[in-house]
Amino acid sequence: RLQPESVTAQPSIAGYRPAVDGLRALAVIAVIVNHLEPSWWPMGYLGVDVFFVISGFVVTLSLLSRPLKSRRAFLLGFYSRRVRRLLPALLVTVVVVSLLGVMVMYPGSLERITSLQTGLTALIGGSNLFLLSQNSDYFGIRAELNLFLHTWSLGVEEQFYLLFPCLWLLSAGQRRRFLALLLLLCCTSGLFQAGLLKSSWGYNASFYLMPARFWELGFGAV
Numbered sequence: 001r002l003q004p005e006s007v008t009a010q011p012s013i014a015g016y017r018p019a020v021d022g023l024r025a026l027a028v029i030a031v032i033v034n035h036l037e038p039s040w041w042p043m044g045y046l047g048v049d050v051f052f053v054i055s056g057f058v059v060t061l062s063l064l065s066r067p068l069k070s071r072r073a074f075l076l077g078f079y080s081r082r083v084r085r086l087l088p089a090l091l092v093t094v095v096v097v098s099l100l101g102v103m104v105m106y107p108g109s110l111e112r113i114t115s116l117q118t119g120l121t122a123l124i125g126g127s128n129l130f131l132l133s134q135n136s137d138y139f140g141i142r143a144e145l146n147l148f149l150h151t152w153s154l155g156v157e158e159q160f161y162l163l164f165p166c167l168w169l170l171s172a173g174q175r176r177r178f179l180a181l182l183l184l185l186c187c188t189s190g191l192f193q194a195g196l197l198k199s200s201w202g203y204n205a206s207f208y209l210m211p212a213r214f215w216e217l218g219f220g221a222v
Contacts, residue, residue: 020054027051048153049216055157056220063165068173078165086158087123094119094148101147115147122151125158132208152208159210160217182218189214 027047034044062081068074098119105112114134121130131152136143143149167185171178193212196202206212 052216053220056217060221082161111145118148128152128155128208156210156213186215186218
């Protein structure tokens with residue numbers, strides 16, 4: 001999803017960095033291996049957290065390279081770019097996997113219904129919220145049978161992308177002001193997640209909610 005950016009405004013800052021793609025590949029491999037056999041890479045699921053940091057880093061490079069002349073043009077340009085990069089591949093994945101799921105999963109089963117519902121909500125960037133509403137434990141057996149469980153992280157990223165350019169506008173394109181705002185929000189997000197983890201009901205919320213994950217994406221942006 002994080003492909004080379006075509007940038008002319010600040011090539012020294014926002015140019016394509018192969019090392020970042022290499023780190024992203026390691027993060028993805030870690031998650032895949034952990035899902036195949038947890039004993040092979042017990043902490044491999046942390047690759048998702050690493051990927052969040054990388055996403056924050058890369059999207060910030062893209063953001064800083066865009067001229068801040070018209071707010072409307074700036075937001076439309078940012079959002080349209082994210083949609084073009086994410087939606088086509090996501091749509092193909094949801095359609096193909098749904099068709100395969102319908103053929104191999106038992107008709108009327110809870111796993112089949114939940115999987116299809118998760119896929120549909122993934123198309124609007126809300127699968128993490130849907131999984132939270134279902135009280136779905138990411139590490140539970142029931143969740144492993146959900147064909148679109150992995151889309152929760154994309155939902156977090158898309159919700160972050162919805163908010164992120166607005167923070168840049170609030171900072172009026174001033175990098176120091178932007179940095180201060182990011183640090184404040186990262187600290188707030190970390191405290192929010194810690195508070196959720198201390199409650200008896202907040203574990204899933206701390207896992208799926210974007211505000212609880214903002215500090216990871218924000219750290220990459222910082």
